[in-house]
Amino acid sequence: MTNVMDINNASERILFDTSDANKQTAINNANELTNINNNIVNNQMDISNISEHMSTGRHADKITHKMESNIAEEKKWKRNGLVYQILVSLSVNVVIMGPTMSFGYSAVAEPVMTAPKTDDLQLDAVQANWMATATAICIPFGSLISSLVLSRGRKNGLFVTSLVSLTGWVTICTSNSYEQILIGRIISGISVGLSIISTTLYVAEIAETKWRDTMLAWISISSNFSILIVYIFGYIFKDNWRLVAMMCALFSVVAIVLILLVIPETPLWLRDQNRPEEALKMMKKFRGIPKDQPAPAKVLFELKPQLQKKNQNLLRHLIKRSSIVPFVIMVSFFFFQQFSGLYVVIYNAVEIMDKSGIRVDPYIGAILTGVARLIASLLTAGVSRKYGRRIPSMVSGIGMTISMSGLSLYLFLIENGTVISDNGIIPVACIMLYVFISTLGFLVIPFVMVCEIYPSKVKDILSGLTVAIAYVFSAITIKIYPDMLKLMNMHGLFLFFAIISFVGVIFIVLFLPETKGKSLREIEDMFSKKKVFELPMEGVVGEKTSNTTL
Structure with missing residues (x-):
């Protein structure tokens, strides 16, 4: 021995x-x-x-006992390793919570900032809209600079993310002018872009293959949980947007402590x-x-180093059909995701609840949407693992179309004098259905697929570029939301979301491929050899699940 x-x-x-x-x-x-x-x-x-x-039977018993002890010891090692991975992964999930609280902050702060008052800052409608847009438009910049930060170390990347997030929240909390609030929101947007890349990369590098999907799914759950927490803060501290910002800042403080005391550097880095x-x-x-x-x-x-080919022509790989076709498909999918109103509802939940005829406290309504989104995110991993990518996306789009159409018709009838004795149940049901079913497909699936659909040689570049474009779409929808509301009224806006959702379903049926059960090489070959309209026929529900993330 x-x-x-x-x-x-x-x-x-x-x-x-x-x-x-x-x-x-x-x-x-x-x-x-x-x-x-x-x-x-x-x-x-x-x-x-x-x-x-x-030998005698006694010696045989000793040998058997020794073998059993070795097996038990190896199981103990695996158990201890898994416990440590879970501990570190959960700590990393705290890192993303501080930045992603920015998604829900404008929803609870805007009504207070725009309300008539004399003892604090007051924003007009245009300024309030820019407060929400500033964060969304700066997320792509955070994603693009993340590679520079992470090249200095994965742990350093997490630390910088939390430090930037803390700076943003402190800037907002201590603001004495609209310009300072805008700067704080810009900093917060950069931290969101940093957090999405840094946390995902860290967890992917430390997790065992068997548990990687699950641990990466926790990141999506934590993001939705953080939005729910902000809605709760907004309800508890309705008239104090500074205190809400301070409470959000505490999560970044806790993240910094965990990075310094608990989170180590990744072995692969x-x-x-x-x-x-x-x-x-x-x-x-x-x-x-x-x-x-x-x-x-x-x-x-x-820990075996990956062999790198010398003199690799990156541009040649970028212009291949296996790169261009999935890029066009994913950018289109994100277009339908954003213009179907998902992030508009997240950023303006309180106002939308207030103007949708819902007869409950709009802050309570926002909390209910946060709960629905959190529950759906918990179910998404299992749904995607069982049914793949296409079926949940189609069901999600159909559900969004029905819910938005129903809410649009309801508001149209109310605005034209029709009396509906439902005690506000119909708009609540439509909004909750929309939030829940959109999370199961349109909200999460595009981010799942962007991690697996691109060839390995260009995955980093095209994935980052696609996500950056997605958040540019998000910024556009949030910026034009007030103008669309004035032009179409609330019922027309919801009808627009319904139409985009329905067109998105048609796009999914015709062009979105099924990547479930396929290796990365099979996906690349599929785009290299097949026509776009043949892609959906490739996937069959029930095949072995590939290693993808949420």
């Missing part, structure tokens, strides 16, 4: 104590040593089996920085392996 330990330790040294030029050779040698190790173990087991027949000993030590911790135990071959394989 000592020889086995020595060979394991030798394989680690060969893998990490070599120069970059001989790294691949070292990896091959390490793999050969691992094979020798396995042969020795097998031979030892064979000898043990022979000895078992030659340490590996890429030529710090192999630290990378191996950290990977052992995330996999629950004691420090004095040699790393199994599986762990060494996770």
Whole structure:
């Protein structure tokens, strides 16, 4: 057994104590040593089996007990590693909560800021609209600069994200002018863009393959939970938008503390920085392996450096059909997502509740939409895993069309003098249905697909560009919302959302591919060889689920 330990330790040294030029050779040698190790173990087991027949039953019981102990010990290692991954992942989810509270802040702060008063700042309708738009329009900038921040370290990226978020909230809380509020909202928007990329990348690099989808799904859940919390703050502190901003800032403070005390650097980043000993030590911790135990071959394989082709022509890969076609499809999908009113409702929940004929406190109504969105986000992972991407998207679009059409008709009849004795139940049901069913498909699925639909060589560039364009669409819809409301009235605005949702369903039926159950290579080949109108026929519900995220 000592020889086995020595060979394991030798394989680690060969893998990490070599120069970059001989790294691949070292990896091959390490793999050969691992094979020798396995042969020795097998031979030892064979000898043990022979000895078992030659020895007494007491010796056989000792051998069986030892094997059972080893199995139990390995299970304990896996359990400890999973617990540590969960602890760190949940801490990272706190990091995204502070920035994403910006989505719901304008909904609860705008009614207070625009109300007539003499003891605090007062904004007009145009200024209030820009307060909401400023955050949305700056999210793409945060996404684009995230790569520069994360190149300094994943942990540093999380720290900078929380620090920027804290700066934004403090700026808003201490504002003495409209311009200062606008600066605070711009800073908050940048922090949102940073948080989306930094948290997703961190969790993807530390999680085991089996649990990666689940842990990444927590990020979406945390984002929706943070919006709900802001709505609750808005209800509790109705007349104090400064105190709401201060409460949001506390989440960024807690995130900074967790980053400094709990969240470590990722093993893969340490590996890429030529710090192999630290990378191996950290990977052992995330996999629950004691420090004095040699790393199994599986762990060494996770840390195996990826070979990069020299003189790679990036532009040539960007103009391939396998890149252009999915890019057009995803940008179109995000267009229908944004112009169907999803983020307009998030940013203006209180006002929309107030103008939709709902006979409850509009802040309570906003909280109800937050609860519906949170519940739907909890269900989204299971729905997508079982039914794929196309079916939930189609059902979501159809539900959005029905709910918005129903609400539009209701408001139209009310505005034209029709008496409807429903005690406000119909508009509540329509809004809740819209929020719930939109989260199951249109809100989440595009972000799921953007992580898997692009070829690996251009995934980082096209994914970031697509998300940036999506938030540009979001900024446009939020900015033109007041003008559309004046032009169409509330019933016309909801009818517009219904029409866009219905056209989105037609787009999904004709062009959106099913990526569930397909490897990344199969997806790339599908776009390279098939025509666009043939893509939807590729996926069949019930196939094996691919490793995608929410």
